[in-house]
Each structure stands twice: as structure tokens, then as C-alpha cells.
Amino acid sequence: xxxxxxxxxxxxxxxxxxxxxxxxxxxxxxxxxxxxxxxxxxxxxxxxxxxxxxxxxxxxxxxxxxxxxxxxxxxxxxxxxxxxxxxxxxxxxxxxxxxxxxxxxxxxxxxxxxxxxxxxxxxxxxxxxxxxxxxxxxxxxxxxxxxxxxxxxxxxxxxxxxxxxxxxxxxxxxxxxxxxxxxxxxxxxxxxxxxxxxxxxxxxxxxxxxxxxxxxxxxxxxxxxxxxxxxxxxxxxxxxxxxxxxxxxxxxxxxxxxxxxxxxxxxxxxxxxxxxxxxxxxxxxxxxxxxxxxxxxxxxxxxxxxxxxxxxxxxxxxxxxxxxxxxxxxxxxxxxxxxxxxxxxxxxxxxxxxxxxxxxxxxxxxxxxxxxxxxxxxxxxxxxxxxxxxxxxxxxxxxxxxxxxxxxxxxxxxxxxxxxxxxxxxxxxxxxxxxxxxxxxxxxxxxxxxxxxxxxxxxxxxxxxxxxxxxxxxxxxxxxxxxxxxxxxxxxxxxxxxxxxxxxxxxxxxxxxxxxxxxxxxxxxxxxxx
Numbered sequence: 001x002x003x004x005x006x007x008x009x010x011x012x013x014x015x016x017x018x019x020x021x022x023x024x025x026x027x028x029x030x031x032x033x034x035x036x037x038x039x040x041x042x043x044x045x046x047x048x049x050x051x052x053x054x055x056x057x058x059x060x061x062x063x064x065x066x067x068x069x070x071x072x073x074x075x076x077x078x079x080x081x082x083x084x085x086x087x088x089x090x091x092x093x094x095x096x097x098x099x100x101x102x103x104x105x106x107x108x109x110x111x112x113x114x115x116x117x118x119x120x121x122x123x124x125x126x127x128x129x130x131x132x133x134x135x136x137x138x139x140x141x142x143x144x145x146x147x148x149x150x151x152x153x154x155x156x157x158x159x160x161x162x163x164x165x166x167x168x169x170x171x172x173x174x175x176x177x178x179x180x181x182x183x184x185x186x187x188x189x190x191x192x193x194x195x196x197x198x199x200x201x202x203x204x205x206x207x208x209x210x211x212x213x214x215x216x217x218x219x220x221x222x223x224x225x226x227x228x229x230x231x232x233x234x235x236x237x238x239x240x241x242x243x244x245x246x247x248x249x250x251x252x253x254x255x256x257x258x259x260x261x262x263x264x265x266x267x268x269x270x271x272x273x274x275x276x277x278x279x280x281x282x283x284x285x286x287x288x289x290x291x292x293x294x295x296x297x298x299x300x301x302x303x304x305x306x307x308x309x310x311x312x313x314x315x316x317x318x319x320x321x322x323x324x325x326x327x328x329x330x331x332x333x334x335x336x337x338x339x340x341x342x343x344x345x346x347x348x349x350x351x352x353x354x355x356x357x358x359x360x361x362x363x364x365x366x367x368x369x370x371x372x373x374x375x376x377x378x379x380x381x382x383x384x385x386x387x388x389x390x391x392x393x394x395x396x397x398x399x400x401x402x403x404x405x406x407x408x409x410x411x412x413x414x415x416x417x418x419x420x421x422x423x424x425x426x427x428x429x430x431x432x433x434x435x436x437x438x439x440x441x442x443x444x445x446x447x448x449x450x451x452x453x454x455x456x457x458x459x460x461x462x463x464x465x466x467x468x469x470x471x472x473x474x475x476x477x478x479x480x481x482x483x484x485x486x487x488x489x490x491x492x493x494x495x496x497x498x499x500x501x502x503x504x505x506x507x508x509x510x511x512x513x514x515x516x517x518x519x520x521x522x523x524x525x526x527x528x529x530x
Contacts, residue, residue, distance in 0.1 A: 036166055040171040043352055066486075071130035154394045154399065221269065237249050334470050343448065420437075
């Protein structure tokens with residue numbers, strides 16, 4: 001079958017009306033549907049990782065943050081590759097293969113989660129393959145940029161990126177629903193621990209019983225549980241008891257510290273301890289789930305879209321070697337655009353990956369703690385929707401002003417998170433404000449994503465092949481957002497119990513990126529008004 005189109009001249013109105021428009025919109029429809037699954041599979045691990053401790057996987061807090069960070073690392077690397085392969089292989093071959101190989105992570109993760117003995121390194125490898133979906137963006141978006149005339153680029157790119165971004169919300173929304181559906185394999189028992197009822201267990205049981213149960217645990221397990229207690233409290237209790245015996249120290253802890261340490265332990269371990277202390281307790285909640293279904297449900301859609309992509313897509317005859325494409329790096333605006341896109345999409349993707357675990361580890365040990373998956377999908381949904389809506393706005397008012405507004409919005413959100421103690425909380429009363437601020441930041445990232453993708457074809461208007469390359473390159477670097485956000489936020493929470501330091505860093509970076517955008521692309525008399 002013929003892969004390459006004979007000619008492509010979207011700026012020729014006669015060609016566009018007679019043939020070009022139909023081909024372009026058909027291509028946009030197919031690639032956007034595929035991109036939805038790309039984003040969904042890319043962020044699949046961020047949803048599944050939240051559930052792993054409750055299934056009995058003995059992964060630490062740091063390991064869980066690694067699992068949601070690795071797909072971002074992989075996506076950044078793979079997007080660099082995708083940036084250069086489109087002019088070599090063409091839309092048809094790239095999209096078909098990219099859609100098909102996403103079967104690797106969805107099948108692999110589906111089988112891995114069914115066995116609690118699956119080692120961490122296998123999950124890490126599978127998390128890397130989730131990056132296949134993240135890499136697609138840097139060839140799909142340049143492809144769309146080439147298919148449409150300048151007057152429609154902002155609209156087309158906004159539609160594709162915005163609807164494609166819905167894949168993040170799709171993964172986070174479908175997962176809680178699909179867990180009760182059996183697709184293949186047996187059900188697993190998911191255990192959760194109620195913090196308020198855990199406190200009641202310790203309040204209503206004897207110190208002697210608590211000491212007896214804790215003393216029966218392995219020393220390594222005892223140490224891990226005590227690591228959930230703040231060091232000043234541990235040191236104080238050790239001094240008062242004049243003991244180094246873990247069981248003595250644990251049983252002498254203040255009531256809230258003791259119950260919090262157990263509630264923060266691996267749920268299966270906490271279940272064993274609580275049942276031994278009080279067999280009739282109400283703190284342990286067990287529920288049957290089909291965690292593998294959260295991965296397996298993608299399979300038929302990926303197969304169908306692979307076939308559709310092969311038979312219905314064509315490629316634009318704009319071939320260039322990798323060496324020829326490297327000319328984008330000699331242009332200073334490539335680097336300025338990279339910084340502004342890291343601010344917009346990097347923040348969107350980073351918050352999307354880290355948001356569920358932030359809820360779990362910042363607010364999860366308070367009484368009546370929230371289920372992260374109840375709230376997580378709203379952020380990407382809002383960011384994706386605003387990207388679509390403001391794609392049309394960007395075509396009318398320009399992209400630079402929207403990017404500047406985005407910078408100011410992210411800056412305000414990060415300042416509120418730090419100054420109001422929302423990422424180092426002391427009570428559940430802060431949670432609604434925390435969620436509200438994060439969702440507002442998602443809204444602004446969508447506005448900025450629409451703005452930047454309107455800007456780049458204009459900034460590089462003298463060479464549309466370069467414009468497509470810059471879109472791919474900036475998207476590649478911004479795709480490291482999930483890795484950067486997840487790892488640094490995870491490190492902050494592990495070390496300090498909060499994430500203030502990370503968001504102070506975000507404030508500084510956002511200030512720089514906003515200043516660059518305003519100076520070069522937004523102010524009166526700027527170098528590249530866009």
C-alpha cells in the first residue's frame with residue numbers, strides 16, 4: 001500500500017478545499033484517538049502504584065515514587081527519538097508501530113500485579129515501557145502541525161493535545177471503576193486501614209498487649225514501623241524509657257504517634273498487627289479487586305487503532321535526515337521555547353503523575369483520609385479541557401499572552417501551597433484548599449499548553465520543518481516533568497514530611513520562564529511577537 005502522499009500544500013486554498021482538508025481532519029481524528037491511549041498508558045502506573053501496598057506488595061514510599069517517576073524519564077528519552085523519526089519514516093509507520101508496542105506495558109503490568117512476589121525491578125522495567133505512550137507526543141504533534149495550514153494550526157494542535165491529554169484523566173477515572181470487573185485472572189484482596197479506627201484500637205487495648213504483639217515482629221519490620229514516627233518523638237521516648245528495645249519504645253509512644261505509625265505501615269502488615277491486638281477491630285477494610293483489569297482493558301483498543309492507523313493514514317513527503325534536523329539547536333529560540341514549555345506541559349504532566357501520591361502521603365494519615373483516585377482525575381481533566389478551549393482562543397488573541405497568564409497562575413498557586421502550609425499539612429481542614437489550588441494550577445497549565453503550541457509555528461514561521469522539530473523537542477524535554485516532580489516531591493516528603501522545598505524551586509523556575517516569554521514574545525516591540 002502507498003505510504004507517502006504525492007504532494008502536500010495546505011496553504012494552497014484550492015488544494016486544501018479539494019483534498020487537503022479531508023485528509024488532514026481524518027489524520028487528526030485517528031492520531032488523536034491513538035494519543036488518548038498513549039497518555040492513558042503513560043500514566044497507568046501512577047494510578048496502579050497507589051493500590052500496590054494494599055495488595056501486599058512490600059514497596060517503600062520511595063520505591064512507589066520511583067514507579068510513577070520512571071515513565072516520565074522514559075518518555076523524555078523516547079520523545080527525543082520521536083522528534084527525529086517522523087521525517088524519516090512518516091506518519092503512517094510511526095503511529096502504527098507506536099500504537100502497537102503499547103501492548104507491552106499493558107500486558108506486562110497486568111500479569112505483574114497478579115503476583116505479590118513480583119520483584120520491584122520488574123515493575124521498574126514495566127514502568128519504563130509505560131514511557132512508550134509518553135514518547136508518542138513528539139511525533140504525533142509535529143505530524144499534525146505539518147498537515148494543517150497556519151491559520152488552523154493552533155486549533156488543530158489544541159484539539160489533539162487537549163483531547164490526547166484526556167488520556168491521563170481516563171486512566172485515573174476508569175481505574176476505580178474497572179477494578180470490580182473481571183477481564184482475566186482471579187481477584188486480589190485489597191486492604192486499607194482506617195486511621196480513626198486504628199486510634200480506637202490502641203485506645204481500647206492494653207499497653208501489655210500492644211508490646212507483646214510488636215515484640216513478636218522481626219527486628220527489621222519493627223524498625224520500619226518506627227521509621228514512620230517523627231525522630232524528635234522517638235528520641236524523647238527512648239530517653240524517658242532509657243531503653244533501646246523497639247517493643248518498649250513502641251508501647252511507650254503517645255497514642256496518636258503509635259496509631260499513626262501502624263496506619264502508615266504496609267496495609268497487610270498493619271492488618272496482621274491490628275487483628276492480633278483486637279480481632280474484632282473495625283480498622284481493617286478488605287475488598288476484592290481485579291487490579292489486572294486496570295491494565296488489560298487497553299488491549300482491544302490498542303489492537304483496533306493499530307489496524308486503523310495502518311490502513312487509513314498517509315505520510316507527508318517532507319523527508320530529512322537526523323543531521324539535517326539538528327539545525328534547530330543553533331537557534332536560541334529553540335531553548336527559550338523549551339523553557340516555557342517545561343513550565344506549561346512539564347507542570348501539567350508532573351502534577352498529573354505526582355497528585356495521587358501527594359494526596360496519599362500528605363493527607364493519607366489523617367482521620368477520614370481521602371481516596372486519592374476520587375480526586376486525582378479532576379486535575380488532568382481540567383488541564384486537558386482548558387487546552388482545547390484555549391486552542392481556539394490562541395488563534396484569536398495569540399499564544400504569548402496566554403503563556404504569560406499561565407506563568408502568573410502557576411506562580412500564584414505555588415506560593416499559596418507553600419505559604420498556607422498546604423504541602424506540609426497539619427489537619428484535614430487544609431485538604432479542600434489544597435485540592436482547589438492544585439486544580440487551578442492544572443487549569444493554567446492547559447491555557448499555557450494551548451498558548452505555546454500556537455506560538456512555536458509563528459516563531460519558526462520561516463521554516464515549518466524546523467517548527468515541527470521544535471514542537472517535538474520541547475515536548476521531549478517537558479516530558480521529564482513526571483520524573484522531576486515525582487522524584488523531588490517524593491524525596492521531600494520522605495525527608496521532611498512535606499513538599500515545601502520543591503514548590504519553592506517551582507516558584508523560582510516559573511518566574512524565569514514567565515520573564516523569558518514576556519521579554520521575547522509578549523511585550524510591545526518584542527523580538528518574535530506570537
